[in-house]
Amino acid sequence: xxxxxxxxxxxxxxxxxxxxxxxxxxxxxxxxxxxxxxxxxxxxxxxxxxxxxxxxxxxxxxxxxxxxxxxxxxxxxxxxxxxxxxxxxxxxxxxxxxxxxxxxxxxxxxxxxxxxxxxxxxxxxxxxxxxxxxxxxxxxxxxxxxxxxxxxxxxxxxxxxxxxxxxxxxxxxxxxxxxxxxxxxxxxxxxxxxxxxxxxxxxxxxxxxxxxxxxxxxxxxxxxxxxxxxxxxxxxxxxxxxxx
Numbered sequence: 497x498x499x500x501x502x503x504x505x506x507x508x509x510x511x512x513x514x515x516x517x518x519x520x521x522x523x524x525x526x527x528x529x530x531x532x533x534x535x536x537x538x539x540x541x542x543x544x545x546x547x548x549x550x551x552x553x554x555x556x557x558x559x560x561x562x563x564x565x566x567x568x569x570x571x572x573x574x575x576x577x578x579x580x581x582x583x584x585x586x587x588x589x590x591x592x593x594x595x596x597x598x599x600x601x602x603x604x605x606x607x608x609x610x611x612x613x614x615x616x617x618x619x620x621x622x623x624x625x626x627x628x629x630x631x632x633x634x635x636x637x638x639x640x641x642x643x644x645x646x647x648x649x650x651x652x653x654x655x656x657x658x659x660x661x662x663x664x665x666x667x668x669x670x671x672x673x674x675x676x677x678x679x680x681x682x683x684x685x686x687x688x689x690x691x692x693x694x695x696x697x698x699x700x701x702x703x704x705x706x707x708x709x710x711x712x713x714x715x716x717x718x719x720x721x722x723x724x725x726x727x728x729x730x731x732x733x734x735x736x737x738x739x740x
Contacts, residue, residue, distance in 0.1 A: 528681035535649035552638035565710040574717035575727040614722045632704035639697035643689040650685015713737045
């Protein structure tokens, strides 16, 4: 959807320009690109700490390769663990810990095996969940901030271009072309903000929310196991998280 959306957006914009008689070469300007992208990146680096900035770059992979959260598989697994715990006690779940790749689930299951009280288990996992949410939302806001800065940097690029044009008023034949070139930076700023930066930021926030929902499901399932609830009751409760 990300790739398709970008293609549709740029395809529509460029097609409309070409239909109206515009030329693709008229909006290809390396100078304007450097001003907008360099200025926007620098402004974002000033605003955010290095760990947040680096996490935002790492999370960009989520846009092209979104993490998968299989809620159905999680519910089935939790029902199996609940059945094992009811038949053989919580210690029987220790063998399942090594097969878990998600550190969050692994931690929760280990606490369950260690005999942690349900409220202690909930409090510990919620602290970690909230830390995940803060980190992911901060990284997503990096792209939202870029979407705010890019149009302004684009206007700055246009002004710089007009200054150059005004310095060459002695040659009227070049004024029209020079002014058109100056405004390319504005096109880059507004276009990148509304087609790339802001949509990416919102998509990352959506994916972060999906991850939090998945982990909330895990927490509720582990608490139900700790309380000795029947697997069918666990399933009925957790399926509420699948409602859309």
